[in-house]
Every structure is written in structure tokens, then in C-alpha cells.
């Protein structure tokens with residue numbers, strides 16, 4: 001029988017959380033932006049990989065470079081947001097200036113203030129960058145192989161690119177989840193709950209009719225709910241599609257590709273024949289995770305994608321989706337994501353009980369077996 005491997009502290013303690021930052025998020029890949037956002041030299045995006053601020057910049061040869069977004073003088077954040085930085089990266093504090101390849105080019109009053117400095121020793125600290133299907137990922141460690149991580153997934157069927165011309169980007173939804181990032185991850189790969197917690201929304205499939213397939217560290221989910229063939233759309237999603245008369249993305253009608261891709265540790269890709277949703281978790285502290293979700297969708301469904309303000313829990317003050325702002329019981333919202341958030345937050349509260357313990361996991365990848373696999377990966381880094 002698969003079983004729980006991580007101790008309770010893994011989900012609740014600040015000490016464990018900082019060990020994850022130092023040992024896990026320092027060596028794993030985080031989504032940072034779309035390759036299409038960077039098209040000419042000097043274009044950049046900034047973001048975070050775990051607690052590491054990072055930036056991706058295009059150099060003058062058209063190559064993508066990733067750096068830790070910290071000035072080598074006193075560590076000030078160099079770039080902000082996204083845009084074009086021209087031919088150099090200039091620190092706003094004392095104006096140390098770096099080339100697009102990270103080399104320290106100049107510093108004010110050098111002769112007077114730093115007569116002996118060797119500029120070669122003060123290049124920006126490098127990180128790693130990789131691109132998969134138009135999505136850019138960064139890794140704080142400059143020596144990590146992107147292919148080792150994403151390579152196995154390249155063999156899996158993939159529906160359509162995020163940059164498909166028929167797709168339009170919806171606005172970003174930010175969920176403030178009162179749970180550990182692993183509670184949310186584990187819920188997402190738990191095949192046992194779909195027919196029960198989501199009885200009134202997804203309504204299944206039953207454990208025997210869904211499967212998670214491993215591709216190295218990454219996982220793809222398939223439903224065999226209908227006709228025993230791998231089909232990426234639960235009936236519920238198809239019903240929504242017809243309700244909003246959505247146009248199918250060209251080439252995405254055929255079944256066979258996964259309906260959810262979990263890219264370890266924090267990226268979730270959810271394609272459908274009409275859309276593609278990219279979600280990433282930002283672990284804030286042991287009990288808090290921000291989930292940033294964005295949907296690219298065929299135009300006919302835009303009114304559906306832009307329903308942020310109608311989403312249960314939307315807080316106009318923070319602009320985020322927060323459980324304190326639910327107006328009806330989560331099971332009455334008709335929204336499966338709200339059902340998941342509800343149960344994850346319940347789990348997190350339980351984890352704080354000194355008598356918390358976990359019983360056996362259900363068998364099979366359509367049950368809870370993948371939770372054990374996920375926990376093995378986490379433990380492998382700590």
C-alpha cells in the first residue's frame with residue numbers, strides 16, 4: 001500500500017520551510033514567463049524561484065540569460081517588473097552597470113572609490129533558463145540541466161502551444177491559499193477524491209478510470225472515463241464548453257493528451273480543446289501559498305475566462321481570491337477549484353493538531369499512489 005512519507009512538520013514548520021527554500025527550490029525549475037514576452041535584445045522579465053529573485057534577459061546575440069536579480073555591490077534588486085533595459089542593467093542605488101551578459105561594465109567614481117577593484121570578479125550571479133512549449137523556466141542553480149527535468153515530458157502527448165494564434169490571454173487570478181504548497185500539490189494529484197468532493201461539479205472519474213503517468217519528475221493526468229480511451233476532457237468541462245459556445249482550438253479535438261500536467265514542483269498546466277491554463281504556486285510561508293493562474297482561451301470563451309470578479313472569494317480590496325470572502329458554502333458554489341481550496345485549507349488546519357496522523361493511501365495512480373511518489377521527490381532534495 002502506498003503511504004504518507006512526510007512528517008507533519010513538513011507542512012507546518014518554519015524550519016522545514018526554510019530547508020525547502022535552501023535545498024529544493026534552489027535546484028528546481030519555476031515558471032517565470034512566456035518566451036513571447038522576450039523578443040529583442042534587452043527585453044527582460046523578473047520573478048521568483050522559491051525565495052530567489054531572478055531575471056531573464058535577452059542578450060545582444062538573441063540568447064536568453066538568467067541571473068539572480070541582485071546587484072553585486074550591496075545586493076539591491078536590479079530590474080523591476082518587465083520591459084526593455086537597453087544595452088545595460090543599471091543598479092538604481094549607486095549605478096553599478098552590467099552588460100547583458102552579466103559582466104560588470106562600470107561603476108561611478110571608480111578611480112576615487114574603488115581603485116583596486118577587478119571588475120571580472122563582480123559579474124552578476126547566474127541562474128539557469130530553459131524554454132518548453134513557449135514557457136520559460138528558471139532555476140537558481142546555474143548548473144542544472146533543463147533537459148534532465150523536462151526531457152521525459154517531451155515524449156508525452158501535448159495538446160497545443162500556449163502561443164497558438166487563436167488563443168487570447170485572460171487576466172491573472174491570484175488565490176491566497178491558507179495551506180502549505182504541498183497540500184495543494186497533493187490534492188491535485190489525488191485521483192481518489194474526484195467523484196466525492198467534486199460530486200456536484202467534476203463528478204468523477206472514479207479512481208479506476210483515471211491515471212497519472214510519470215515523466216521523470218513530471219506527471220500527466222488522463223481520464224479514461226469515456227469509451228476507455230484516454231480522453232483529456234471530463235464531461236463537466238465539455239458541458240461548460242457547450243454552455244459558452246466555445247470554439248475548439250485547431251488540432252485539439254483528438255483525444256489522447258493529458259488533461260493536467262504537474263511540473264514538479266510548482267507549475268500546473270491544464271489544457272482543454274478550448275483553452276490552456278497555466279498556474280504556478282508561490283510558497284509564502286508554511287501555511288500560505290499564492291496560486292497565480294492564467295487562462296489562454298479561444299475568443300468565444302472570453303466572457304468565461306474573465307469572470308474573476310464573479311469567482312467565489314474575490315476580494316476587491318486585495319484583488320485576490322480569499323476564502324474569508326466566500327459568500328456561500330464552498331460546496332454550493334458549483335466551482336471545483338473552490339471545493340479544492342476548501343479541502344486544502346481544512347487539511348492545513350488539521351495538520352496543526354498534535355494528534356494528526358495519516359491512514360493508508362488508496363492504491364494505484366488513479367487513487368493516491370502518486371502522493372507517495374511526490375513525497376519521495378521532496379525528500380530526495382532534503
Ligand code: FES
Nearest residue numbers: 071073074091094
Ligand atoms: S547596491 Fe547596486 S550599485 Fe550599490
Ligand SMILES: [Fe+2]
Nearest residue numbers: 187193198340
Ligand atoms: Fe480536486
